[in-house]
Amino acid sequence: NAGVTQTPKFRVLKTGQSMTLLCAQDMNHEYMYWYRQDPGMGLRLIHYSVGEGTTAKGEVPDGYNVSRLKKQNFLLGLESAAPSQTSVYFCASSYESRGISTDTQYFGPGTRLTVL
């Protein structure tokens, strides 16, 4: 199993450009999450999904959109990138047992995004 993978690993954007980050997991997990990591601020939840076709806002959702058309994929979109979105983005997933989250999250390798 590859676990949780992210594409791309690095990206440089100009202000106003758009892009999509792809997260894929092959563990049949129900729950998926997008975080951003900034120095001194830990990881902050952007959006999450509790199953195929569902999405919900996290702590810092502004400027981002997400989609979960397939259970194994969770996409994070930036419609008009801003320098404040320069960060490292991590995707994570977790599985459920008997219909509820088991809480343990498995992280992808991260995407380092720079917005000039």
Added chain:
Amino acid sequence: GENVEQHPSTLSVQEGDSAVIKCTYSDSASNYFPWYKQELGKRPQLIIDIRSNVGEKKDQRIAVTLNKTAKHFSLHITETQPEDSAVYFCAATTNAGGTSYGKLTFGQGTILTVHP
């Protein structure tokens, strides 16, 4: 919402010494507390976790203690080794396994350096 404070932000120890990192949380309903280790340029990886129905959990040189009354939990690393050098994050989630969908609130991180 939940707020997690982590101290210290940096910790430097000599090889063989013990290291202690402390976190406090605000939501008394939180009942799942994981600790993640993140090496430079790598993804966060779960090293130990504890649920609110226990006060302490050990795994070889690592232990976590939880004080629900005071709303704080701590990571203890004994006989530290240079390979323990990394950033450590605590996290908390409310109503784990229920409608929280496993959403984690992270502390700001502690940079641990173990000197040979």
